[in-house]
Amino acid sequence: MAYTIEQIAAALGAEALGAVDIEVEGVAEPADAGPHQLALAMKPEYAEALPQGQARAAMLWDGADWQALGLEAAIVSPRPRFALSGLSAMMDPGQGWQDGVHPSAVVHDTAELGDGVSVGPLAVIGKGARIGAGTVIGPQCFIGSDVVLGAQGGLREGVRIGARVMIGDRFIAQPGAVIGSDGFSYVTPEVSGAEKVRQTLGDQGEIKAQKHARIHSLGAVSIGNDVEVGANCTIDRGTVRDTVIGNGTKIDNLVQIGHNCIIGSDCLLCGQVGLAGSVKVGDNVIMAGQTGVADNIFVGDNVITGGATKLMSNVPKGRVMLGYPAIQMDSQMEIYKGLRRLKRLFRDVADLKKTVSNNSQSD
Template sequence: MSSITLQKLAELVGGTLSLGGADSVITGLNSLHEAVPGEVTFLGNARYLPGLKTTRASAALVPEDLDGEHAREGLSLIRLKNPTLAFSNVIRFFGPPPVEFVPGIHPTAVVAADAACDPQKISVGPNAVIEGGVQIGDGCTIGAGAYIGRGVKLGEGCVIHANAVIKEYCVLGRRVILHSGSVIGSDGFGYEMVQGRHQKIDQVGIVQIDDDVEIGSCTTIDRARFGRTWIGEGCKIDNLVQIGHNCTLGKHCIIVSQTGISGSTRLGNYVTMGGQVGVAGHLEIGDQVMFLAKSGVTKNILEKGAYTGYPARPLMEGRKMLSLPAKIPDLLERVRELEKKLAALEKSAVQS
């Protein structure tokens, strides 16, 4: 079991130790609510501040401006600018060793003779399939059962996890990560009604994914009808996201689980979409626009800021609209009371 003194731990994360003995030993890590003596935890969100009073942890990583009165007596504090980010160093210290890069191609993998790669500088797992004309950069890892279609290009250092699929002619930059079950380059959803039947429209474009993009499990990104569906540098896409054909995502966008973006919609840079956001097709979304969970985007939104509701509106307006349905029962009751009073007045007038 790994262990480390509090002083060494503070040095590891780049923080300042206060309210604790430098020689005390930490043997593990856990959440605020589940930690036990001997473990370290962290405060990454102000909503969990009361947990510092009740946690059983021996130490906690906290913001550097935290008032010590918020913490339980005897809890050692390590102060730093970003406890959440710093806790990653703690996880690496106590966690299992990272999976080593083992170069070579497993005997059960199927690799086309004309695939361009250096077998001593890539790692290909069991039963993976690499079709003809593929180009694979040095340092790439292709997991068990993954499929790399004809003419695909992978930049250096990509990680294609088990059972991920990249279909023909798609282009990935450097250090792209695809998690298991993701599918890059499925046909775009395109049909025309001809004589009472849906006739498929050919989808002959590609998907281009730029450097440092990470794509979650079971996410699908459709190839363009022609041209490209384009995912910009640094985008992080969660599990279970659908991105339609010919969409463009700018740099460093965040797209959260169960979001769907319809075809030919263009996002600017640093766009954030919460869970279950739905976006109509052929729209323009500006830089630094944020949509809260379950928003419905039905028109162009170019001004940066936060939006919510269906259809999505600026944050305060959207919240006001979302609150109105809860007032309907009370409004109905008031209407009934007014109707009763009006009926009584009419009856009184008739009698007089």
Template sequence: MASLADIAAQIGGHVVGDASLEIKRVAPIDEAREGDLTFIANPKYVAELETTQASAVIAAPGVESDRVALIVSDNPYLAFARAVEFLHVSRPASLGVMDGAHVHPEATLGEGVTIHPGCVVSAGARVGNGTILHPGVILYSDVEVGENCLLHANVIVREGCRLGDRVIVQPGAVIGSDGFGYAPDGGRYVKIPQVGIVEIGDDVEIGAASCIDRAALGVTRIGRGTKIDNLVQVGHNVVIGEDTILVSQVGIAGSTTIGNHCTFGGQGAAAGHLHIGNNVTIAARGAAAGNIPDGQVMSGAPAMPHKDWLKASMVFPRLPDIRREMQQLRKKVAQLEKQLEENQDP
């Protein structure tokens, strides 16, 4: 519970209307009730201002209402994110090393950490100030986790891997699993020991049950601010830049490099040993099969420019018609040829 004035001050906006309104929670515009704050990030929803039951709405400059109070912000979606944080998220007090947690005497813990029951922090591991390890988190030896990180239940970080500050890892994610590398020896495969590590930059988030493989030699690297969704596979020696987005179930094969500000849609993929530039978008289910320069928007498998894919995809269901017409044309042309021949040799 907070006044609209307090919220506006927190999230960076100014109030138009009754700044003393008490707000209980943030809610979607069509579910909001009295006492709720909602938001309009897209101008096409402005009409909903006429019907919403919310008491207050975050909106862009120029939006007006005589029904509800407004918090005017240049970036309403960002202001909404901050409002949810302010009203709904409370940072829990540090609980230290709880009963049932296993912290090796040669591990190093920062101040204000919380290590829940069932966690294992191995020899040589370091956990930064304010970091929380939920139950069942396993840090192998010599792992480094930065400050104010949040590792959810059953997250595993294997030996020697390093996480920056404010990294969030959802439950069950695996950082530093062995890369998939074998040397053929006759008909059999001999494992190539994977002795590299994973380095994860500040402000990265990694989704539930996602797997980031350690390098064979060297480093698999996830750049600052990159966000990875659930069930994503990142192969060994992959290097991903900053502020890149990998949506759920994406797979990036080994040794591929991806630039900054890229987006891979759900179930997308990149083959191995590719170079993908900055600001590249691979649409959902798209599969990069070759290098891609900066700024391209690609779809399909193998990926092609999105506009080309859209057009070709619209023709695809008509392939049976095209084949049928082709056969008809063939017949007609044969007939014409025959007729012409007859005309010439009467």
């Protein structure tokens, strides 16, 4: 679908300049943009590549001299990357799945599908499931019994949702996501070596082999509105109560959330983050890739962790953490700088010892 520059700017709350009746059918990077595409030159360094393409119009930063860049029209926004959110939604062609229920889909007689629900090939919807209006169920998805999935959601290929999971509106799940797998909960007949190590921080006592008995997951998963879950992400159901994900939280690919975790609203969990069981996370928390969180700890509101951070104890609200074990980022960086200076320090100490030794001998 084509839009004029004026239409796009109006939808984004941005300013349209120049030949605002120019139509574009998509977006592209400056060097690759054709005459019917909007170039995304949102920083001066990006705009340097405009002469390599054929764009007539571009999205630019506030204050950019669009005419000097050889453009016929421009869209200017004080925060271009935020404007890109709305622009990308306008230009997204979707996955191309057909409307309605595909003949190969299996939908239980007791399942309820709202108006405009689409169900792709080979999808399975269990008994008592309720799917909100306008939601799209992709090919080969599985939705278990008594699942509630809100309106205007979208499940990509191969998403699995276990029984009794409750999900709000506008939920998005990428291919292979698993919501409501059983928790990793086992117990031994007698106190195990792992339990002793937790108490002693090293001594597991008398070593003996023990069998692990499974603790079944009787809870489910409860997910709020406007949540997104990445490809091959896994969210375990609770042991007795539900695992909970708050409104607006975004979860990246390959994230593992253990049983009984409670995640607040508007959090960002980046790729390969791992949360052990019963972790409680506040609102607006950002965890960079490969952050690991030990079980049964609390992470306060507005905490940010750097890449590969390992949280081993509670973190107060507002902290910025880094390292393993995690400490405040500024302290961690000072330690890192000190480590880099160690070789020079050893050399200086060796030289100093030699000087002192020589002086002693001369005396």
